[in-house]
Every structure is written in structure tokens, then in C-alpha cells.
Amino acid sequence: MNSTVIITAVSKRYFSRYFQDRNIVDIMDEPLVVRTQRQARDRGGYPIVITDYDKVRELSKCCIYIEKSPLWLTTVLASKPLWKDRIIILLGDVVYSKETMDRIFAFEGDIGVFANSSEVFAIIFNKGNERVEHAFEELKKIGREKRDHAGPWNFYRAICGYDLIKHKVDAKDYIFQSVLDWTTDMDYKREYDKFYNAIIKTRKIDDLMPMEL
Numbered sequence: 001m002n003s004t005v006i007i008t009a010v011s012k013r014y015f016s017r018y019f020q021d022r023n024i025v026d027i028m029d030e031p032l033v034v035r036t037q038r039q040a041r042d043r044g045g046y047p048i049v050i051t052d053y054d055k056v057r058e059l060s061k062c063c064i065y066i067e068k069s070p071l072w073l074t075t076v077l078a079s080k081p082l083w084k085d086r087i088i089i090l091l092g093d094v095v096y097s098k099e100t101m102d103r104i105f106a107f108e109g110d111i112g113v114f115a116n117s118s119e120v121f122a123i124i125f126n127k128g129n130e131r132v133e134h135a136f137e138e139l140k141k142i143g144r145e146k147r148d149h150a151g152p153w154n155f156y157r158a159i160c161g162y163d164l165i166k167h168k169v170d171a172k173d174y175i176f177q178s179v180l181d182w183t184t185d186m187d188y189k190r191e192y193d194k195f196y197n198a199i200i201k202t203r204k205i206d207d208l209m210p211m212e213l
Contacts, residue, residue, distance in 0.1 A: 001097050003044035003105070004084045006158070008075045008171035009033050009056045009068070009092025022186045023056050023092040026155040027089040028200065030209050032186070033092050039207055048082060049092070050075040056092070069097065073139045073150040085175045089123040091152075094184045095195065096121070113156045117169055119185050120152035135159045 014085040024031040030038075033056055035050060040047040049060035057063050059136070066078050076089060080126050088104060095103075104114055104122045110129060125132045135158035139150040142164055159175060162168045173176055180188040182199050186192050198206050 003045045003086040003088055004082060005040040005047040006076060006079050006081070006089045007033065007036055007040070007049045007092050007106055008072060008089065009049055009051045010053070010075050018046065021053060021055055022053070022054070022181075024059060025186055025192055027095060028205060028208055031059050032095060035207075035209070036090055036092065036094075036096065037061065038209060039096060039101050040088075045088060045105065046084065050078055050148055051092070069070065071150050071156075072152060074135070075137065083127050085127055087125055087127060091121065091154075091185065094119075095182075095184055095186065095199075097181045097183045098180050099177050101207060103177070109174065111159060111175050112177050113145070113152075113159070113175055114179050115152075115156070115169070116179050120156065121183055121185075123152060123155060131159055138164065148157050161198050 018108075023033045026032075027035050037047045037049065037060065047062060049056060049063045050066060051057055051060070051063060052066050057065055064078050066075065086119050090104075100114065100121065104124065107114075107124055109124070110126055111131065112124040113120060114124075121139055138158045139154055142154065153167065155207055156175070157168060160170065160173060170176060182204065183197075184191065184195055186195070
């Protein structure tokens with residue numbers, strides 16, 4: 001099945017005095033958004049980066065450049081004309097382990113949300129799925145009223161039929177695919193520092209780019 005991999009990389013946070021975007025933080029000499037694209041291609045995916053930042057666009061082989069938008073929903077739907085049979089949505093500020101990325105691309109269910117109790121890391125669905133289309137319509141409605149309520153967690157709740165605003169996670173739901181390894185997002189400098197000391201510095205990081213001979 002042809003997989004379109006959407007990497008959303010639009011929300012900016014600053015790291016130290018260098019003002020480095022969180023989507024391009026260094027992961028063992030590889031910018032984060034470059035690493036995620038490589039991981040997708042290595043597993044047969046066709047990655048498309050959605051961004052409003054020049055630095056991210058310059059590092060992306062296939063990119064849709066959009067005007068600045070606070071809505072995660074807007075970035076995802078900007079790629080809809082390019083969707084193939086299977087859609088995998090990844091987040092540009094997440095560092096994915098080999099284990100989690102392998103699980104994402106091996107997932108065969110019609111809808112899957114890979115997450116822990118606080119963060120969504122990936123969303124998977126088949127093109128034309130009626131529940132997914134309905135969820136997107138629900139997010140469009142709420143996004144017009146409350147811009148910060150049209151994100152990945154709201155999508156999960158819409159799919160499951162939960163209250164769109166109140167946070168709820170049901171690990172027993174077949175849609176929810178629990179992620180328990182070191183996969184994490186990079187919202188703030190303290191999170192990058194913690195990740196660097198715990199994972200990179202201790203050489204626990206994996207799925208690295210091949211070394212040149």
C-alpha cells in the first residue's frame with residue numbers, strides 16, 4: 001500500500017541564544033526534520049513536510065509551504081491533494097526511536113493513534129475513511145471557535161466519540177497505540193537538554209543515518 005507521510009513542522013520554539021528552531025535541533029549531526037524524513041523513506045514512505053519556516057523548507061526534499069497558521073488541522077489538510085492510499089501523520093518536533101517508527105509503519109489497522117498519556121506522536125488512517133472525514137469536519141467547526149482545540153488529541157477524541165475538549169485516554173481502545181520508549185517531543189529547551197543527557201549522551205539513540213565509508 002502506498003503511504004503518504006505528512007510531517008507537520010510549523011510551531012516554533014527557541015533554543016538558547018542561537019534561536020534554533022525545535023524542528024531542526026541537532027540529533028547526532030542530523031537536523032531533526034531531516035532525520036524524520038529519512039526514517040520514513042527507509043520504511044517505504046513518501047514524506048511531505050508541511051511548514052511555514054524557510055529553514056525547514058531548505059532541509060526538506062518534498063515540502064508544502066503555507067502561510068503561518070496556529071492550527072495543526074490546517075497544516076494536515078494542506079497536503080490532502082497528495083494523499084495516497086495510506087496516510088501517516090508525524091510531528092516535526094518529535095524524535096522517534098527505531099522501535100516506535102517500526103511499529104508505526106507496521107501498523108495494519110484502519111485507524112491508529114500512537115501516543116503516551118500526554119503526547120500524540122503519530123496518526124495513521126486509510127484514505128477515504130468515513131470516521132476520519134467526520135473527525136476532520138468536527139475539528140473544522142471547533143477550530144473556528146477555539147484555535148487551540150483542533151490538534152492531534154482533539155482528533156483522537158473525535159474519532160473515539162469523546163468530548164472534544166476534555167482530555168481522555170483509553171489505552172484499551174484499539175485505536176490507541178501506547179508508546180512507552182524514549183520517543184519524545186521537543187517543545188522547550190529543557191526537554192532537549194533532558195533528552196540529550198539521557199539518550200544522546202548515553203548513546204541510547206538509535207536509527208541513525210549510515211556512516212559514510
